[in-house]
Amino acid sequence: MLLILKKKFLIKVPLNVSVFLKKKKNFILIKGPLGSRYLKVNLDIIFLSQKHSVYLENRQKVFNQNKKFEGLIYKLKKFILEVSLVLTKKLKFLGLGYRFFLIDKSLDLLELRLGYSHKIFFKPPKLISIYCNKNTLLYLKSSNYNFLSEVSAFIRSYRMPEPYKGKGILYLNEKISLKKGKKI
Secondary structure, three states: OOOOOOHHHEEEOOOOOEEEEEOOOOEEEEEEOOEEEEEEOOOOEEEEEEOOEEEEEEOOOOHHHHHHHHHHHHHHHHHHHHHHOOEEEEEEEEOOOOEEEEEEOOOOEEEEEOOOOOOEEEOOOOOOEEEEOOOOEEEEEEOOHHHHHHHHHHHHOOOOOOOOOOOEEEEOOOOOOOOOOOOO
């Protein structure tokens, strides 16, 4: 039986990651060096695992099912990424006196100085590790992408970038379009 593979649903898998389909329990198991993830499957799919690639095809051609199928492919790609790599978010503190200090390395306690009259203390969760080279560049590392994004957005919410001067906490490659000030 010869199958014509659609490139849209062909997912490449790294060498150190394995993907399995459990038909009885109706879930996909993804194992990698950083752990394993389970993905619940509610659709009728064709699952083929070849050399370092996984092919998925939806058996039902209903419009509503296609959207769920595309969501399944997105989650599968994200889980493969999470079990194979350590993900990093980089935050840049831009402004006069905007700095952070790592108070205690064993507790991972951060002191943020963001131009307020008080200091802000932040203790990251256990799944997030913090690294820094300077007092203005903060590296957050984790294997869970959603959790990493939430924590970096929470730190960024302490001082969002201003639209006029551009000061605040930015992601490293973020560009801000500055507004013009008042003209006299």
